[in-house]
Amino acid sequence: MPRLAPHLARELRGGPTTLDAGLQRAIERIADDALRNLPDRASIAIMLAETRTREVRAVVGGAWMAEGRAGALDLSRAVRSPGSALKPLLYALAFQEGVVQPGTLISDMPRVFGQYAPENFDRGFAGQVSVADALRQSLNLPAVALLHELGPVRFAGVLKTAGAAPRLPAGADPSLPLALGGVGVTLRDMVALYTTLADQGRARPLLIRPGPRAEPVRALEAHAARLTAGVMVQPFPSGGPQGVAWKTGTSWGGRDAWAMGFDGSHVAGVWVGRPDGTAIPGATGARLALPILARVMELVPNAPLTPLRPRSTAPVMAEIPDRLRLLFPPPGAVLEANPVVLRVAGGRRPMNFLVDGAPIETDPARRDAGWQPPGPGVYRITVLDAEGAAAGATIRVR
Numbered sequence: 001m002p003r004l005a006p007h008l009a010r011e012l013r014g015g016p017t018t019l020d021a022g023l024q025r026a027i028e029r030i031a032d033d034a035l036r037n038l039p040d041r042a043s044i045a046i047m048l049a050e051t052r053t054r055e056v057r058a059v060v061g062g063a064w065m066a067e068g069r070a071g072a073l074d075l076s077r078a079v080r081s082p083g084s085a086l087k088p089l090l091y092a093l094a095f096q097e098g099v100v101q102p103g104t105l106i107s108d109m110p111r112v113f114g115q116y117a118p119e120n121f122d123r124g125f126a127g128q129v130s131v132a133d134a135l136r137q138s139l140n141l142p143a144v145a146l147l148h149e150l151g152p153v154r155f156a157g158v159l160k161t162a163g164a165a166p167r168l169p170a171g172a173d174p175s176l177p178l179a180l181g182g183v184g185v186t187l188r189d190m191v192a193l194y195t196t197l198a199d200q201g202r203a204r205p206l207l208i209r210p211g212p213r214a215e216p217v218r219a220l221e222a223h224a225a226r227l228t229a230g231v232m233v234q235p236f237p238s239g240g241p242q243g244v245a246w247k248t249g250t251s252w253g254g255r256d257a258w259a260m261g262f263d264g265s266h267v268a269g270v271w272v273g274r275p276d277g278t279a280i281p282g283a284t285g286a287r288l289a290l291p292i293l294a295r296v297m298e299l300v301p302n303a304p305l306t307p308l309r310p311r312s313t314a315p316v317m318a319e320i321p322d323r324l325r326l327l328f329p330p331p332g333a334v335l336e337a338n339p340v341v342l343r344v345a346g347g348r349r350p351m352n353f354l355v356d357g358a359p360i361e362t363d364p365a366r367r368d369a370g371w372q373p374p375g376p377g378v379y380r381i382t383v384l385d386a387e388g389a390a391a392g393a394t395i396r397v398r
Contacts, residue, residue: 004028007061007074008208018055018207023048023299027058030295038272038288039280041068045075045271047191048296051198051262055207056191062275070275076187079167080273083181083285084138085249085258086159088228089193089220090179091135092201093158094146096224102132102231103310106142110346112325116176118144132231132310138248140180147179155179162203162219163192181251190260191269198245198262201225229262230308237286240294243304248285255279259289264303268296323347324389326381331393337375343368347385354382373397 003009004024008017031044038044046060061074094100108126118140126139134142147155152174156166166174167184175182185193188206196203201220204213232245246261257272257280270289274280280288324347329335342353342360350364355371356379362369373379375397382392 003064005059005061006064007076008059011074012209016210018053018057018210019059020057024058026299027296028060030292031060031063034272034292035063035066035069039283041274041276041278042272042280042288043069043071043073043075043275044292045078045187046269046292046296047076047187048266048268048300049191049195049206051195051265051267053207054195054204054213055210057266059208073275075271075273075275078271078275079184079186080256080271080277081181081183081251082185082190082258083249083251083256084140084143085190085247085260085285086181086183086185086193087135087138087143087179087249088197088232088247089159089162090143090146090150090155091131091231092197092220092224092228093150093155094131095227096221097150099146099149100131101310102130102227102308104131105129106131106134106145108134108139108141111141111145112345113144113148113176116144118176118180130310132308135228135231135247136234143179144176147176152176152178156183158219159183159193161217162196163205164189181249187269187271190258190271191267194260194262194269195267196220197225197229198267199225227308229305231310233305233307236290236294238291238294241297241302241304243302243306244294244297245305246290246293248290250284250286253279254281254283257283257285257288259285259293261293261297263297263300263305266297266300266303268293270296324383324385324391326383326391326393329381329393329395331395333393333395335373335395335397337373337397340371340373341368342371342381342383344383344391347383347389347391348387350386352384354384356380357382 043063048058049056061076063069063071065071105128156174200222202216203219204216229245244261244263249258259270270292272288327343353360353369
């Protein structure tokens with residue numbers, strides 16, 4: 001006593017570790033402080049590793065012994081969706097393959113990829129932006145367009161080489177949602193991925209016990225990793241050390257909030273969420289995990305990276321705005337008489353939703369609208385955009 005790293009101690013069952021007792025104690029205090037302000041039943045996992053040696057210096061697996069937070073579970077090993085925290089690896093591959101450069105202009109406008117119609121987190125679109133800004137702002141359409149160009153299988157292979165073999169449903173192949181975190185990873189996987197970026201594209205396993213280091217494997221070209229790191233360097237919104245490259249991620253429904261970061265010597269990762277996978281309303285990586293990451297990076301000697309601020313160049317990969325479509329409900333759908341979220345893609349806002357010709361009260365800037373069917377029957381759903389385009393479907397409520 002006092003007990004340090006209880007989850008890892010249980011995993012290793014004795015013997016030496018690579019942990020630094022002082023850092024471990026400090027990061028456990030940070031986790032305890034953060035837990036007081038987290039929503040009910042939410043927990044936290046944190047990992048800190050040295051880039052050069054790949055030795056893990058501290059790991060918090062969860063809220064040990066905390067009532068109602070599944071404290072016995074090691075959440076650094078829980079398989080969760082990383083959300084946008086995977087995007088830096090995708091952009092690094094795009095830089096390596098010469099598809100784009102940080103200053104390239106890319107279109108953030110509605111687009112459909114087969115049956116897949118991604119949207120941004122705020123359901124808006126930024127128009128033409130530089131690739132660097134698309135990554136910093138975590139825009140979804142540019143990321144999916146890049147993966148469409150590079151190929152999901154190719155990207156999955158890079159993730160595997162870099163230290164995180166994607167976990168997909170049985171029989172599923174890598175597909176475009178991979179760009180937005182449609183895959184299972186652990187916090188340990190994510191720290192391994194980010195050490196690959198931080199170490200100029202060289203991949204090696206993390207070490208929790210002292211021992212020989214594996215020979216590095218080239219997962220990404222050094223110049224691509226350096227460009228990506230430079231793009232990611234920006235100040236922490238609420239204060240923190242300078243020269244840290246960081247990225248947040250939020251999985252669908254606010255189930256997982258991530259913040260990953262590195263400087264010239266250390267890599268850190270923070271995950272916040274509920275162990276049972278239920279959503280936390282309003283949760284984002286920027287709000288819940290990023291302030292914790294900033295505190296963790298303050299604990300290590302400052303080794304600042306240089307930010308990259310590229311000039312914009314000629315536009316490429318610009319897309320024509322997509323046609324208006326009603327995504328849900330589809331034509332002929334049979335629904336229960338419960339609240340329904342009507343969703344559209346494409347078109348130009350503001351949107352107007354109608355049921356049997358009567359408008360539904362909603363925010364015209366949004367691409368969805370809530371509707372409570374008054375009872376069983378057949379209904380005609382229609383949506384009109386700012387240019388008069390219309391889309392609709394006839395459905396039945398039972």
